[in-house]
Amino acid sequence: MAKIQIKRRPKVIPQASQSDIAFLLLLFFMVTTVFVQEKVFWVDRSRWPYAESIQKIPRNHTTTIYIKADETVLIDDIPYYVEDIENMRIAGTVQRKFNEDPNLIVCFRTDRETKYGVLSDVMRQLQDIGALKVTFETQRKTD
Amino acid sequence: MKISRRRKRVADIPNASTSDIAFLLIIFFMSTTKFDVKEGISLVLPPAAQEGSQVVKLSDKDMTRILITNTGEIMWNDANLGVFNSSVIESKVKQALAANPKMIFSLKTDREAKYNDMISVLDRLKSAGAEKISLSTN
Numbered sequence: 001m002a003k004i005q006i007k008r009r010p011k012v013i014p015q016a017s018q019s020d021i022a023f024l025l026l027l028f029f030m031v032t033t034v035f036v037q038e039k040v041f042w043v044d045r046s047r048w049p050y051a052e053s054i055q056k057i058p059r060n061h062t063t064t065i066y067i068k069a070d071e072t073v074l075i076d077d078i079p080y081y082v083e084d085i086e087n088m089r090i091a092g093t094v095q096r097k098f099n100e101d102p103n104l105i106v107c108f109r110t111d112r113e114t115k116y117g118v119l120s121d122v123m124r125q126l127q128d129i130g131a132l133k134v135t136f137e138t139q140r141k142t143d
Numbered sequence: 144m145k146i147s148r149r150r151k152r153v154a155d156i157p158n159a160s161t162s163d164i165a166f167l168l169i170i171f172f173m174s175t176t177k178f179d180v181k182e183g184i185s186l187v188l189p190p191a192a193q194e195g196s197q198v199v200k201l202s203d204k205d206m207t208r209i210l211i212t213n214t215g216e217i218m219w220n221d222a223n224l225g226v227f228n229s230s231v232i233e234s235k236v237k238q239a240l241a242a243n244p245k246m247i248f249s250l251k252t253d254r255e256a257k258y259n260d261m262i263s264v265l266d267r268l269k270s271a272g273a274e275k276i277s278l279s280t281n
Contacts, residue, residue, distance in 0.1 A: 019158075022165030029172030034179065049262040053270035057181040067258075107181060110258050116211075117254030120280040127191040136262055137183035 043068055049112040051138035061103045062135075063094070069111040071118045085118070091125035098131045105133040184265055186276070206247045207239050209264060213255035217264065227263050236271035247275040254280050 043066045066074040073080040075093050084090055098104050106126055110119060123134065203220075210218040217224045219235055239246050248268055252261045261278075268276055 015162075019162035019165055022162050022169060025169050026165055026172065029169060029176055032178075033172055033176045049259040051184055051262055051266035053266055054182045054184055057183060057185065059179075059181060062181060105185075107183065112257065112259035112262070114258040115254060116252040116256050116258050116261050116280060119258055120252070120254065120278075123188060123278070124191075127188050130190065132188040132190060133185070134188060135181070135183040135185045136265070137181060138262060138266070140182065 043109045043111050045139060047111045047113075048109065048137055048139050050141040051136075052141045054138055054140060057105060057107065057135050057137075061101055062105045062107050063097050064107045064109055064137075065090075065094075065122065067108065067110040067114050067118055067122070069113040071115065073118070073122065082118070085121045085125070088125060090122060091129050094126060094131055095129045098129060103133075104131055105135055106131055107135045107137050109137045184262065184269060186278070189277070201247060204243060205245065206249055209248060209250050211250070211252045211256045211260050211264060213253040215257065215260050217260075227260055229263070229267060232264060232267040233271050236268055236273055240272055245275070246273070247277065248273050249277045249279065251279045251281065 047069075063075070068074070071082055073085065073090060075090065078093075080090050080093075094104075094106065108119065108122075126132070126134065208218075208220055212218065215226050217227060217232070224231055224235075236248070239248075250261070250264060250268070265276065265278075
């Protein structure tokens with residue numbers, strides 16, 4: 001009896017879709033990447049205070065106010081000084097943002113060595129313009 | 144003699160390296176991407192006092208006064224608790240809430256006090272379950 005020969009196909013992993021997957025990942029990273037624009041100075045994360053009872057804040061509807069230990073305030077890469085707080089210049093800047101987005105959450109990125117008085121003055125101005133939702137950004141405490 | 148016809152070459156753009164380029168770009172974005180997650184303690188400030196707005200007087204049993212001095216010492220209803228101690232503050236807050244679940248905590252921070260001290264106390268208040276917190280300064 002004749003022997004039946006079975007043709008064995010070589011095992012090949014299809015690679016045609018490899019570039020599709022790669023481009024899909026590429027698109028994800030391109031869409032999610034946000035290049036930070038502030039360049040003059042900022043308060044580095046390592047300078048923030050620690051806390052435990054913290055919650056995540058949605059990125060949309062937020063604006064960030066940096067307050068350095070030397071009492072300089074930074075909004076949208078523009079520095080403000082103590083006299084600007086007194087002249088309501090900070091309130092004016094936040095007011096413009098608040099008019100565009102009434103659900104605005106003001107996030108404070110403040111140096112832990114900053115005197116509370118500066119923060120209090122800024123918050124009072126926020127109260128005057130009606131921007132009442134604030135968040136104090138902190139580092140997560142890990143014991 | 145038969146002359147053999149030249150085979151026509153098919154125009155073809157080599158695309159074998161497409162995935163290499165794509166992966167190179169992915170590696171670039173993966174190494175440069177930094178997810179900027181916003182985390183912190185959220186508060187809703189009370190609206191600014193206006194003329195004609197009602198003034199509500201609170202009795203001492205409904206309100207706990209916490210004062211942070213410029214030296215970082217914490218006064219709890221006029222009793223000095225010394226510098227910030229996480230467990231002491233948290234147990235005090237829990238006691239106060241057990242006595243009165245609607246307790247209002249008035250956190251007054253000296254203008255010269257450090258922001259870090261205020262956040263530490265606020266954090267303890269929040270983690271102990273305090274919901275009615277007022278911030279003020281002198």
